[in-house]
Amino acid sequence: MMRIEPIARIDLAFSLFCLQHKFNAQVASIAKAVSHTGDGHLYIVIGLIAWWMDEMVGGLFLSVGLVAFAIELPVYWVAKNSFRRRRPEEFSSQLISFITPSDRYSLPSGHTAAAFIMATLIGHFYPDAYTGSLLWASCIGAARILLGVHFLTDVVIGALLGTGTATAAISLLGA
Numbered sequence: 001m002m003r004i005e006p007i008a009r010i011d012l013a014f015s016l017f018c019l020q021h022k023f024n025a026q027v028a029s030i031a032k033a034v035s036h037t038g039d040g041h042l043y044i045v046i047g048l049i050a051w052w053m054d055e056m057v058g059g060l061f062l063s064v065g066l067v068a069f070a071i072e073l074p075v076y077w078v079a080k081n082s083f084r085r086r087r088p089e090e091f092s093s094q095l096i097s098f099i100t101p102s103d104r105y106s107l108p109s110g111h112t113a114a115a116f117i118m119a120t121l122i123g124h125f126y127p128d129a130y131t132g133s134l135l136w137a138s139c140i141g142a143a144r145i146l147l148g149v150h151f152l153t154d155v156v157i158g159a160l161l162g163t164g165t166a167t168a169a170i171s172l173l174g175a
Helices: 005-019 024-036 041-053 055-083 110-125 127-146 152-172
Strands: none
Touching: 005 127, 005 152, 024 127, 041 055, 041 110, 055 110, 055 152, 110 127, 110 152, 127 152
C-alpha cells in the first residue's frame, strides 16, 4: 500500500512555493477572477449557446454535459466526504487562503473537475476550441492553488475526475 506522507509533503512544499512571495496578493486578485469563471454559471451559458447555435450538435453537447455532471457530482461528494482532506491553510500557519471555500474539504477540487468536464466536452464536440478550453480549465485548477484553497494533488485528481466523467458520458450517450 502506498503511503500518503510523501505526496502530502510535496503538496505542502508546492503550496508554500506558490503562496509565499511578495506578489501573492496581486496574483490572488487575478486568480479570483479566473476561478470565478469556474463557479458554474458559465457552463450553463456555454451549453445554451451551443444548443442555440446548432440544435443537433449543440443539443447533444448540452445533453452529454448534463449526464457528465450527473455522474460527477455524486462521485465528487462521496470522495470529498470520504477523504476529508483538510484545506491548505489548516496544514500550516504559513499558508493563507484568499477566499472562503464553499465546503470544508479539499480533495478533489470541484472547480477543476467541472472545468475539465467542459474542456473534454468542448474538445469532443468542437475540436478547434480544445486547446483553448484545456488551457482555461488548467488555469482554473492553478487558480485554486494560488488562492490557497487546494493542493496540487486535489487539482490533478479533480482534472482526472472531470475528464473521466465527461468521457463516460460521451460513451454512455454514444456521442
